[in-house]
Amino acid sequence: MTRRVIPIVSGSQPVAPTARSPASGLSALPPLSLYVHVPWCIRKCPYCDFNSHQAPEQLPEKAYLEALRTDLEQALPNIWGRQVHTIFIGGGTPSLLSEGAIDQMLGLFRAHLNLWPDAEITLEANPSATEASRLQSYAQSGVNRISLGIQSLNNEHLTALGRVHDAQQAREAIESAMNAVARVNLDLMYGLPGQTVMQCEQDLRALVAFGCEHLSIYQLTLEPQTVFAKYPPVLPDEIQIEQMEQVIEQTVAAAGWQRYEVSAYAKAGARCRHNMNYWTFGDYLGIGPGAHSKLSFPDRIIRQARTRNPLQWMQACGQMDGSHISEQRQLSPEELPFEFFLNALRLKEGVELDLLNRHTGLTLSDVLEPFDRAQSRGLLDVGHDRVKATALGWRHLNELQAIFLD
Ligand code: SF4
Numbered sequence: 001m002t003r004r005v006i007p008i009v010s011g012s013q014p015v016a017p018t019a020r021s022p023a024s025g026l027s028a029l030p031p032l033s034l035y036v037h038v039p040w041c042i043r044k045c046p047y048c049d050f051n052s053h054q055a056p057e058q059l060p061e062k063a064y065l066e067a068l069r070t071d072l073e074q075a076l077p078n079i080w081g082r083q084v085h086t087i088f089i090g091g092g093t094p095s096l097l098s099e100g101a102i103d104q105m106l107g108l109f110r111a112h113l114n115l116w117p118d119a120e121i122t123l124e125a126n127p128s129a130t131e132a133s134r135l136q137s138y139a140q141s142g143v144n145r146i147s148l149g150i151q152s153l154n155n156e157h158l159t160a161l162g163r164v165h166d167a168q169q170a171r172e173a174i175e176s177a178m179n180a181v182a183r184v185n186l187d188l189m190y191g192l193p194g195q196t197v198m199q200c201e202q203d204l205r206a207l208v209a210f211g212c213e214h215l216s217i218y219q220l221t222l223e224p225q226t227v228f229a230k231y232p233p234v235l236p237d238e239i240q241i242e243q244m245e246q247v248i249e250q251t252v253a254a255a256g257w258q259r260y261e262v263s264a265y266a267k268a269g270a271r272c273r274h275n276m277n278y279w280t281f282g283d284y285l286g287i288g289p290g291a292h293s294k295l296s297f298p299d300r301i302i303r304q305a306r307t308r309n310p311l312q313w314m315q316a317c318g319q320m321d322g323s324h325i326s327e328q329r330q331l332s333p334e335e336l337p338f339e340f341f342l343n344a345l346r347l348k349e350g351v352e353l354d355l356l357n358r359h360t361g362l363t364l365s366d367v368l369e370p371f372d373r374a375q376s377r378g379l380l381d382v383g384h385d386r387v388k389a390t391a392l393g394w395r396h397l398n399e400l401q402a403i404f405l406d
Contacts, residue, residue, distance in 0.1 A: 029296050030282040030359045032082045033274050034109065036068070037288030038091040039310045042128055046162045046227035047220060051290035051308050052092045060314070061101045067317035069108055071287040071306070071324060074317075076112065078295050079285055084113045086120040086274035089143075095125035099137035106142045120273040122147055122185075127165035127173035135180040145183035145272075147216070148173055152192060153206045160193040160233065161220075174210050185214040185272065190244045192220055193233035200244040201251065208255045213270035217248055218263050262346045262397065279343045280351055281359040289313035301331045301360070336360040337367050338404040345401060350381070350388020370403045379403070 040055035041048075087109060089102070097105075102123070109115060122145040123138055135146060152158050153167045165173070177184045186207050190200045207215065219241065222228050236244070249259070257265040261279060264272065277284065286293045290308035294301065305327040307313040316324035331339060340360050344351040356362055364371075371387075374380035379393035379400040393400040 026296055026298055026358070026361050028358065029082065029298075030280075031085045031277055032079060033086040033088065033277045033282060033284040034084050034113070035274075035284050035286040035288075035291055035293075036087065036089045036094075036105070037286065037291040037306075038064075038089060038094040038097060039289045040096055041091065041093045041126070042096070042164045043162070044227075046231075047223065049223035049226050050092070053310060055093075055096055059096060061097060063314050064310075065101060065104055065108070067314040067324075068105065068287060070317040070320060071313075072108065072112055074320065074322065074324075075285055075287060075293075079113075082114065082283075083116050084109075084119060085116045086277060087115075087122070088274045089121075089123045090147075091124055093126045093129055093149075094123050095129040095134065095138075099134055099141070102138050102143065103141040110142075120145055120183075122272070122274055124149065125173070125177065127169040128163075130173045130176060132172075132176035132179065135176050139180040144181055145185070146177040146181050147185040147187065148177055149187045150174065150207065151187060151189045153203050154195075154199055157192045157195060157199070157203075161189070162227075174207075174212070178210065178212060183214070183270065184212040185216055186210070186212055187216045187218070189218050189220050190248065191236050191241050193235060195236055195244075197236075197240055197243045197247060201247045204248060204251050208251060208257075213267045214272060215252065215257060215265040216263050217252075217265065260348050279347050280355060281340050281343050296359075301336070302328060303331065304328045333362065333366075336362055337370060338401070341404040342401050344387075345389045345393070345397060348388070348394070350386050353382075353385055353387055356387075367404070370406065374400055374403045 037051065039051055039053050040059060041052045043054050044052060087106075089105070094102075106121070121143050123143045124147045125135065126149045130148070138146075148170075150170045150173075151161055151163060153170055155167050158166060158170075174184070174186065188203060188207055190203075204217075220235065222232055222235075252259065252265050257267055259265050260271055261275070264275065266272070276282075283296050284292075284294055286304075286306065289306055289310045290313075291306045293304040295304070304325055307316055307324050307326045313324055337360075340356060340362070344355070353364065356364070356367065371380060371382055374393070375382060379390055379396060381388050381390045381393075389397060389400055
């Protein structure tokens with residue numbers, strides 16, 4: 001999962017348009033994706049700030065699926081008639097769910113949604129919960145892309161990260177995933193406690209050798225409210241991190257992957273369509289505990305969040321009164337430039353300029369001032385039809401994105 005900034009304020013009632021709400025209106029709605037949150041893991045990793053909870057001995061699959069059904073049914077009026085291009089089942093550890101549960105879940109989506117025939121359907125899996133037969137069954141149910149949380153192939157580092165799998169299980173899971181589906185992403189982390197540059201390179205070379213189509217490579221950061229924030233491990237220093245990043249850039253490029261986003265590397269034609277929709281400010285309906293949505297209407301754009309606690313979310317869904325939505329707000333035109341560029345500038349090639357109008361209703365004149373400021377500092381490259389971060393802007397992405405906050 002990628003880290004994003006989603007400004008949301010409280011308010012659970014449906015939002016009516018206000019005089020300030022629309023930018024200049026949307027002539028067509030952006031592509032729509034579905035995100036499904038599965039909130040359980042075998043145990044909580046000490047660096048993790050996602051909405052994940054240690055799984056009970058017996059997963060409440062039946063109650064979870066029933067709540068997912070009512071969550072989706074209550075959301076349908078917001079997406080009526082729209083085609084869903086991608087589905088991402090994330091977590092948590094979705095591969096803790098049984099084959100039957102994933103089959104039922106995908107059946108539910110097919111029955112209720114206008115699903116694109118060639119929809120990308122990704123499932124996140126962890127090596128500790130990915131028996132080969134289970135991944136094959138998921139694929140038979142319609143999953144066509146698997147994203148595996150490998151993180152490292154070094155047992156000492158896996159232990160330091162609190163992961164419940166070892167390197168051998170990780171290797172077996174990669175083999176199983178690649179046998180089950182053609183499209184596999186591997187998550188790798190660097191800057192791990194006690195990690196040397198050479199160990200980072202060894203991890204990377206070992207993963208690259210599997211030849212899957214996509215890699216997501218993240219630096220370990222200490223997030224607030226995590227065990228690591230309270231008891232920080234000793235991490236590599238800035239110089240080592242810089243060297244690791246150089247090694248990653250060179251090794252991955254030499255092996256045929258292209259870096260197309262801050263953390264994402266893909267072979268030709270293998271970019272993650274679901275994440276591309278986030279980064280190009282497309283729409284997404286998020287269902288499940290703590291899931292976030294961004295939904296457009298001809299005259300407004302809203303953000304929503306579901307209740308985070310799994311049990312409370314399940315109970316609230318059953319009441320069928322909208323109380324499973326803990327936060328909802330309408331984006332004001334003033335917020336849209338930051339919201340749009342926060343995402344779009346993560347893409348190395350940037351985006352077409354006219355996407356700004358198509359997905360926000362803003363026009364170029366609405367962003368001329370931040371464009372000028374970012375260009376004068378050498379951070380932004382504005383061409384006749386595209387806008388993207390310069391090499392300097394890419395290195396100082398937070399600074400560049402913040403220009404659109406003012
Ligand atoms: S497996 Fe992933 S989601 Fe679960 S606790 Fe660890 S980092 Fe968080």
